[in-house]
Amino acid sequence: MAGTPGITVAKTGGNKFLRLVAAISTLAGWISAGMIVAAVAITCQMIFIRFVMNGSTVWQTEAVIYLVIAATLLGLPYVQRLRGHVNVDLIPIWLAPKARYVLFVFTMSLSILIVGTMLFYGFEYWHFAWERGWRSDTVWGVRLWIPYLALPVGFALLMLQLVADLIAVLLRIEDPFGLDEFSGLDSRTTGGV
Amino acid sequence: MDPLLLGALVAVFTILVLFSGISVALGLLVVSAGFLIVFDGMRSLELMPEILFGKLNNFALLSIPMFIIMGSSIASTRAGADLYEALERWLTRVPGGLVISNLGACALFSAMSGSSPATCAAIGKMGIPEMRKRGYPDGVAAGSIAAGGTLGILIPPSVTMIVYGIATETSIGRLFLAGVFPGLMLVGLFMAWSLYSTWRSGNMAVLASTTYSWREKVEILPRVLPFLAIILGVLYAMYGGIATPSETAAVGALLCLVIAMVIYKLWNPADLWVVLRDSTKESVMILFIIAAAGVFSYMLSSLFITQSIAAWIGTLDVNPWVLMAAVNVFLLIAGFFLPPVAVILMAAPILLPIITTAGFDPIWFAVVLTINMEIGLISPPVGLNLYVINGIAPDIKLKTILAGSMPYVACMVIAIILLCLFPGIATWLPDAVMGTAI
Amino acid sequence: AQELRLSHQWSDSDVRHQVAKIVADEVAAADVGLEIRIFPTQSLFKAREQYTPLSRGQLDMTVLPLSYAGGQQPAYNLTLMPGLVKNHDHAARLNESPFMEAIEAKMAEDDVMVLVHGYLAGGFAGKDECITGPEDMSGKQTRAAGKAFEQMLAGAGASIASMSSSEIYNAMQTGVLDAANTSSSSFVSYRIYEQVACYTPAGEYALWFMYQPLLMNKSTFDDLSPEQQQALLDGAAKAEAFYLEEAKKEDAASREVFEQAGVEIAEMTEADFNAWRALAQETSYKAFVEETPGGQELLDLALSVD
Numbered sequence: 001m002a003g004t005p006g007i008t009v010a011k012t013g014g015n016k017f018l019r020l021v022a023a024i025s026t027l028a029g030w031i032s033a034g035m036i037v038a039a040v041a042i043t044c045q046m047i048f049i050r051f052v053m054n055g056s057t058v059w060q061t062e063a064v065i066y067l068v069i070a071a072t073l074l075g076l077p078y079v080q081r082l083r084g085h086v087n088v089d090l091i092p093i094w095l096a097p098k099a100r101y102v103l104f105v106f107t108m109s110l111s112i113l114i115v116g117t118m119l120f121y122g123f124e125y126w127h128f129a130w131e132r133g134w135r136s137d138t139v140w141g142v143r144l145w146i147p148y149l150a151l152p153v154g155f156a157l158l159m160l161q162l163v164a165d166l167i168a169v170l171l172r173i174e175d176p177f178g179l180d181e182f183s184g185l186d187s188r189t190t191g192g193v
Numbered sequence: 194m195d196p197l198l199l200g201a202l203v204a205v206f207t208i209l210v211l212f213s214g215i216s217v218a219l220g221l222l223v224v225s226a227g228f229l230i231v232f233d234g235m236r237s238l239e240l241m242p243e244i245l246f247g248k249l250n251n252f253a254l255l256s257i258p259m260f261i262i263m264g265s266s267i268a269s270t271r272a273g274a275d276l277y278e279a280l281e282r283w284l285t286r287v288p289g290g291l292v293i294s295n296l297g298a299c300a301l302f303s304a305m306s307g308s309s310p311a312t313c314a315a316i317g318k319m320g321i322p323e324m325r326k327r328g329y330p331d332g333v334a335a336g337s338i339a340a341g342g343t344l345g346i347l348i349p350p351s352v353t354m355i356v357y358g359i360a361t362e363t364s365i366g367r368l369f370l371a372g373v374f375p376g377l378m379l380v381g382l383f384m385a386w387s388l389y390s391t392w393r394s395g396n397m398a399v400l401a402s403t404t405y406s407w408r409e410k411v412e413i414l415p416r417v418l419p420f421l422a423i424i425l426g427v428l429y430a431m432y433g434g435i436a437t438p439s440e441t442a443a444v445g446a447l448l449c450l451v452i453a454m455v456i457y458k459l460w461n462p463a464d465l466w467v468v469l470r471d472s473t474k475e476s477v478m479i480l481f482i483i484a485a486a487g488v489f490s491y492m493l494s495s496l497f498i499t500q501s502i503a504a505w506i507g508t509l510d511v512n513p514w515v516l517m518a519a520v521n522v523f524l525l526i527a528g529f530f531l532p533p534v535a536v537i538l539m540a541a542p543i544l545l546p547i548i549t550t551a552g553f554d555p556i557w558f559a560v561v562l563t564i565n566m567e568i569g570l571i572s573p574p575v576g577l578n579l580y581v582i583n584g585i586a587p588d589i590k591l592k593t594i595l596a597g598s599m600p601y602v603a604c605m606v607i608a609i610i611l612l613c614l615f616p617g618i619a620t621w622l623p624d625a626v627m628g629t630a631i
Numbered sequence: 632a633q634e635l636r637l638s639h640q641w642s643d644s645d646v647r648h649q650v651a652k653i654v655a656d657e658v659a660a661a662d663v664g665l666e667i668r669i670f671p672t673q674s675l676f677k678a679r680e681q682y683t684p685l686s687r688g689q690l691d692m693t694v695l696p697l698s699y700a701g702g703q704q705p706a707y708n709l710t711l712m713p714g715l716v717k718n719h720d721h722a723a724r725l726n727e728s729p730f731m732e733a734i735e736a737k738m739a740e741d742d743v744m745v746l747v748h749g750y751l752a753g754g755f756a757g758k759d760e761c762i763t764g765p766e767d768m769s770g771k772q773t774r775a776a777g778k779a780f781e782q783m784l785a786g787a788g789a790s791i792a793s794m795s796s797s798e799i800y801n802a803m804q805t806g807v808l809d810a811a812n813t814s815s816s817s818f819v820s821y822r823i824y825e826q827v828a829c830y831t832p833a834g835e836y837a838l839w840f841m842y843q844p845l846l847m848n849k850s851t852f853d854d855l856s857p858e859q860q861q862a863l864l865d866g867a868a869k870a871e872a873f874y875l876e877e878a879k880k881e882d883a884a885s886r887e888v889f890e891q892a893g894v895e896i897a898e899m900t901e902a903d904f905n906a907w908r909a910l911a912q913e914t915s916y917k918a919f920v921e922e923t924p925g926g927q928e929l930l931d932l933a934l935s936v937d
């Protein structure tokens with residue numbers, strides 16, 4: 001959340017695999033942030049061309065849309081690493097540490113399963129567009145496999161970070177749900193407007 | 194299976210899955226996938242990435258990261274403190290001037306930030322310690338800022354209004370205008386309560402004010418100028434023919450970043466990265482929920498649940514106001530547990546047909562819904578603003594913050610009732626500026 | 632009974648919903664164990680995201696401006712090409728021509744077939760001035776419905792701002808747009824008459840015709856029983872006749888609405904039409920032929936329909 005002190009980050013505990021995944025997720029986060037900045041710049045350029053130069057703005061809207069989509073999907077692993085995906089952790093807090101551990105393994109497996117499904121069919125959709133040479137129905141005519149690529153890449157990286165998070169808990173490097181034995185109400189993960 | 198029964202089943206499973214502690218977006222995908230597999234067949238899984246991508250394929254979504262950047266870049270400067278100080282110096286002769294200036298600063302800051310925690314943090318960092326130093330009760334100090342912060346999503350610009358506009362296909366420009374007067378009304382109610390409770394606490398010393406010289410009053414004014422420049426610039430871009438509301442957000446983001454860098458000397462790349470990182474984190478989280486909720490609403494529609502509930506409500510012979518009360522209770526409960534964006538996205542496809550069938554105005558309803566979400570932000574168990582305040586003033590007990598916030602919740606309930614009695618508070622301004630709704 | 636799902640983007644008062652409804656009602660009345668469930672107002676798929684699931688058999692039927700899928704089958708761009716269709720009767724003759732056969736062959740590649748053919752027309756609206764010929768567009772900020780129109784209007788010296796038809800009203804009100812081009816029904820349903828000084832409806836000469844058929848997944852159709860197929864085709868025939876009549880009425884109705892709102896009505900003359908078409912040949916037609924394999928033959932086929 002904006003402007004508040006402190007930020008939680010996934011622990012790596014010096015584990016090589018966890019550190020590698022953390023590095024990949026961070027890189028993806030930088031790219032995602034860069035894409036958002038690019039979207040700001042392009043939108044302002046579009047307003048300038050239209051309002052000041054009275055010129056045509058054919059490609060900007062589409063470019064901005066694809067940048068925001070790609071920023072969202074590529075940002076997923078980084079936000080997972082920063083514990084930024086909001087959840088309802090009422091039950092995990094109330095549970096005893098053992099039960100909490102079991103619940104964590106269960107929800108993480110469920111998360112990995114659904115992200116794996118999205119990855120599989122996202123790849124298939126991307127491949128479909130690539131094979132058939134689809135383009136967008138605009139004057140710009142973007143080859144659609146380029147923006148669609150964000151689907152398999154984003155979900156693959158998210159899956160990687162989720163697997164790393166699960167492993168970190170299994171190796172006791174991290175507490176399930178980020179809650180240690182003494183966690184009370186104020187250590188919850190929150191976010192959002 | 195009967196779609197209504199199916200709908201109840203979906204509701205139960207959604208609650209179960211979300212309460213397991215899974216992230217909201219992934220939970221929505223899990224529930225959607227489960228029901229699609231069972232009732233539409235395995236092949237419908239193929240569609241999920243396509244629908245998810247399609248929901249994000251919308252230019253209006255750009256304004257979400259943009260308004261978040263606006264809020265967090267300004268929140269990371271001393272702009273909030275300047276604003277607060279200026280108001281304080283000018284309002285000092287008013288009894289209880291300090292809490293009034295805090296709430297006024299929250300309202301003004303809201304007019305620039307689309308997000309509640311950003312508003313809360315920006316004003317609270319300065320306002321809470323100052324109020325406590327001058328002897329205001331802890332509950333009032335914490336509660337007024339927690340409540341004032343929630344104005345961020347009612348007074349335009351507002352990320353939740355954008356999300357509502359996208360989910361229900363209503364005009365974002367119109368929604369923004371609809372939030373202005375209800376926002377001011379809430380500020381008034383908050384101020385009234387703060388004064389009353391300070392007076393009742395018997396600590397008359399805080400009401401007797403420190404005085405500032407005219408010189409002190411005038412010299413602070415230039416420090417509020419960048420702030421006003423941003424608000425006026427954004428309003429001019431949006432309603433003056435330069436840009437559509439979604440594009441305006443980018444102008445605002447650029448303005449705020451430039452002002453933060455030039456006037457508030459936010460030069461250090463590391464500081465800039467913090468602003469960008471926090472904005473990216475919050476934006477991605479919200480956009481992913483939007484995308485996942487899109488898949489969820491596809492599932493509801495495909496299984497004919499949305500349509501059946503709307504038809505069923507249409508056949509019910511209940512007073513529309515009873516219906517509205519029920520909807521409000523539902524929203525309140527949902528808001529206790531879920532962030533506003535998730536509630537809006539999950540509830541809008543179901544609630545909107547009900548609301549319009551019963552003859553309510555969707556723009557007016559957006560305001561009522563937003564105030565409901567504001568209540569959720571300062572009530573347990575996951576009232577986000579409470580935790581922001583807790584971060585700023587760790588020595589005030591969460592219980593005290595919570596107790597201090599409760600009277601402000603009552604103010605919001607009164608505001609909802611006033612809006613029901615006088616819908617014009619919300620609808621007059623958009624109608625006056627943009628003509629009657631299409 | 633077997634259920635087919637039909638998705639479209641319009642409200643249930645729209646002519647395209649009524650077309651779908653006629654087919655659904657006729658099939659239900661035929662009592663052949665087949666039911667069509669209609670999902671209007673993009674309640675299932677977004678407008679531009681219907682063709683892919685249709686072609687993959689995840690959606691059974693849709694009513695769709697075919698040019699939306701022009702990025703997947705460039706040939707479809709001919710179904711929203713300026714000056715290709717002169718009026719509604721000409722459009723009806725195109726539907727029966729070798730040109731349409733060629734388009735249907737492209738659809739078959741994607742496992743898609745046509746049940747109901749239909750064209751809808753549209754016009755131009757100007758915030759301050761009338762738009763009739765190409766010279767009226769010079770220097771104006773405009774929004775065009777469709778890629779080929781954007782290319783042609785840019786050729787006329789206009790600046791193009793891309794936005795959806797639902798954004799036209801606000802953009803005109805705040806002055807972002809000076810002129811707009813869209814369908815007759817969108818002009819009315821988005822109340823553009825409140826924001827413009829002049830309207831050029833589709834009349835004797837009209838530039839903007841968009842092919843918006845009721846499509847079906849071909850394999851799904853082939854898997855139905857002969858009785859079910861016949862019921863669908865019978866319903867489709869009835870709907871097609873209705874569609875043509877209503878399409879003609881919509882242009883006149885939009886003219887009336889704008890007139891009543893006190894908006895000046897301009898007419899496009901034959902000379903205007905020819906000037907636009909000459910411009911289109913240099914811009915949109917040229918671009919189409921360049922980017923479409925076999926594009927010249929398709930264009931010639933379309934132009935050969937009298």
Ligand code: NA
Nearest residue numbers: 303306345350
């Ligand atoms: Na705001």
Ligand code: NA
Nearest residue numbers: 529569575576
């Ligand atoms: Na809450």
